[in-house]
Amino acid sequence: MRGVSMAGARVLITGAGSGIGRLMALEAAYRGASLVLWDLDAASATAVADEIRDRGGSAAARGVDVTDRAAVSEAAAETPDVDVVINNAGVVTGARLLEASEEAIERTLHVNAHAPFWVTRAFLPGMLAQDRGSVVTIASAAGLIGVARQTDYSASKWAAVGFTESLRAELRADGSSVRTLVVCPYYIDTGMFEGVRTRVPLLLPILQPDKVARSVLTAIERGREQLVMPPFARLTPVMRVLPVRAFDAMADLLGINRSMSTFVGRATPVE
Template sequence: MTRGTDLHGARMLVTGGGSGIGRLMALEAARRGATVVIWDRDAAAASEVVGELHALGADAISARVDVTDRAAVDAAAAAAGAIDIVVNNAGVVSGAPLLEASDEAIERTFQVNTLALYWVTRAFLPGMLARDRGAVVTIASAAGLVGVARQTDYAASKWAAVGFAESLRAELRIAGSSVRTLVACPYYIDTGMFEGVRSRFPRLLPILRPEDVARRVIDGIERGREQIVMPPLVRVVPVVRALPARGFDAVVDLFGINRAMEGFRGREGASR
């Protein structure tokens, strides 16, 4: 049986933990006995979450950290001390067609959604390997399994995140390490990050409740899950890929996936 990571007594870091599912995962982990470290660019939001965690009787601290800044990550990691569970949750989206996305927005998408995975994980993984325990969690997206219109930067960054998590899992397995990995690939989550997105078939492809996603991820850490895909219909993507490209496109279009972003408005400062 796959061995998970017990939250009780563990120290868990959540990037982008000042809002969205980052905040909810922190609260859920605290209820299960974890000490939580919140990193966020918004120091006030991170501090508010720490107040909520303290109200639950949990130990918690926060720091203002830009996860795209390697030096800042290294400094904050040294201050945080030993971490058992790293949750790479920080994420951004531009939601613009390729020719309308600014250079800065494209670069920011990859800096936050992809490169930060390396800086944060590399800062804590040596200690986890030395203790031979813990978990590295990557919050990716269903867009990391299928490319979507108006997401050329976001989907590509999430494909990279899925590849990162899978390759890291292979490295740890071959090395015989007990450190686990978990990658989560949820459909759109109702946090404000994808404000205005609509599902053509909400019963099959619902806009996910953030509480459900957060709970599933925390459950997955404790159960030793290696991948979480939500909702279940997304799991058919690899099967549909057996079709020729035109057939694959037809199925994706049937479910309205490439039109889901047409009403996208997003929300300034919104995160996962």
């Protein structure tokens, strides 16, 4: 399996101003990549690019709302081809279905589910021309299992998983060497899901952001197609052989549907 080495690669990361986007950018730069950093919050992306340049790396930053198709096209037209796209920008509402605003539901689907289409469509032609590259989608374990208080988030992440798997099928059918990687982490301690709790930390720990960032980059370099973290979460699809009631009981036993009851999210959510 041919992956993409970070050394000498050009890597675009969306949502690169914060959380694992920022950490993947720093780690990719450390491994020798040059970075293109997009974020809704231009200042945060610029700060990360400055951090990378201060350490002797190469990075360019830009404020891009990845839900805005015209803005994505315009920014992509001014960006030379990249070897790796990491669709990382994401948002969460964290409310029950009837308590979430229509705007928040739409925003979640636009950022988490639709934006990977626009960003990938902008950069895939360049990868196909070189017959190398990697399209990475940061989905979630919520893309493998529905979770209470995550109707919009989980739906958006199931979409992200389906998007990547379908793209992988298209590329495989074409005999293309361009890879895809879908990443499905359980909760990560970045602040996005501030307040969530895990009932069985031994099996389902809250993940450390720097470790997740390193694992994603290693998976890209190794040409892996799927990364589910922690390892126990890989059993989710296997659990589906159970009758639905037993599957639901297992999820409840693991505390998955109570994990969001203490959710507060970011103090200042991105609007």
